[in-house]
Amino acid sequence: LGEPIELPQSADEIRQLTVSFNQMMADLRRSFLLQKEFSANAAHELRTPLAVMRAKLDVFSLSEQVDHGTQEMVDSISQQLERLSVLIEDLLWFSKDLPLEEMTPVPLYPLLCDVAEELSSVADEKTIEIQIEQTDCYVLGQDRLLERVFYNLLENAVKYSPAGKQVRISTQKEQDCVRVQVADQGEGIPEECRSAIFEPFFRVDKSRSRAVGGSGLGLAVCKKILERHHAQITVLPNQPNGSIFEIIFRS
Numbered sequence: 137l138g139e140p141i142e143l144p145q146s147a148d149e150i151r152q153l154t155v156s157f158n159q160m161m162a163d164l165r166r167s168f169l170l171q172k173e174f175s176a177n178a179a180h181e182l183r184t185p186l187a188v189m190r191a192k193l194d195v196f197s198l199s200e201q202v203d204h205g206t207q208e209m210v211d212s213i214s215q216q217l218e219r220l221s222v223l224i225e226d227l228l229w230f231s232k233d234l235p236l237e238e239m240t241p242v243p244l245y246p247l248l249c250d251v252a253e254e255l256s257s258v259a260d261e262k263t264i265e266i267q268i269e270q271t272d273c274y275v276l277g278q279d280r281l282l283e284r285v286f287y288n289l290l291e292n293a294v295k296y297s298p299a300g301k302q303v304r305i306s307t308q309k310e311q312d313c314v315r316v317q318v319a320d321q322g323e324g325i326p327e328e329c330r331s332a333i334f335e336p337f338f339r340v341d342k343s344r345s346r347a348v349g350g351s352g353l354g355l356a357v358c359k360k361i362l363e364r365h366h367a368q369i370t371v372l373p374n375q376p377n378g379s380i381f382e383i384i385f386r387s
């Protein structure tokens with residue numbers, strides 16, 4: 137408990153306080169923008185050496201000097217380079233300004249089918265099922281950005297579910313909105329973490345998340361993109377297990 141706050145005594149004092157408050161806010165905003173630019177530049181610069189390392193490692197693993205022991209090491213390095221690459225791409229998405237392209241009506245059904253198909257190759261025995269009552273569901277947006285959102289959500293649903301479980305996507309056109317849900321039967325998200333998971337680098341179980349990979353930025357990127365679409369994302373429990381990520385696009 138600090139010193140008691142002294143109240144301003146005169147209009148002049150209030151004016152001075154307002155000026156210094158505005159100055160502080162401007163400084164804060166400037167340093168925030170610099171920090172964002174720094175992260176975007178750093179991520180961008182890291183891309184090239186990483187791509188070179190990956191290419192050289194690929195060539196090396198094909199050479200005849202690679203015995204079984206060396207191959208294991210090469211695979212492990214390759215895995216870590218892959219993680220680094222995901223982290224850099226997500227950092228770039230998170231820190232760069234989103235492209236200011238025109239919003240156009242995006243048909244959800246083909247977009248969700250494409251993302252689901254892309255992910256089904258890495259989904260092991262988990263099934264991705266799309267339930268869409270109205271195949272003519274459209275939202276106003278940028279398809280490339282929306283694709284990123286659904287890729288992140290579906291990838292998480294698959295990543296945080298055990299084998300043999302189902303991931304369900306449903307869309308519903310309502311009077312003044314379109315509601316999309318991505319439901320899984322995985323480990324679920326404790327109630328006290330349900331808003332924090334949209335913060336950058338927040339992870340429910342740090343050790344487990346590290347084992348399954350990922351950057352900790354996926355949901356922060358989703359939130360950032362959806363804000364641009366004036367859409368809201370929340371997470372609901374999917375009883376008895378699992379979670380439901382719900383997005384509401386207002387029309």
Ligand code: ADP
Nearest residue numbers: 292293296333339340345350351352353354355
């Ligand atoms: P990460 O790269 O760690 O997956 P995200 O930002 O995508 O980063 O997610 C943040 C955290 O939210 C994850 O580490 C995980 O703890 C939790 N999470 C996200 N999606 C799910 C899900 N479908 N089921 C359970 N936990 C989830």
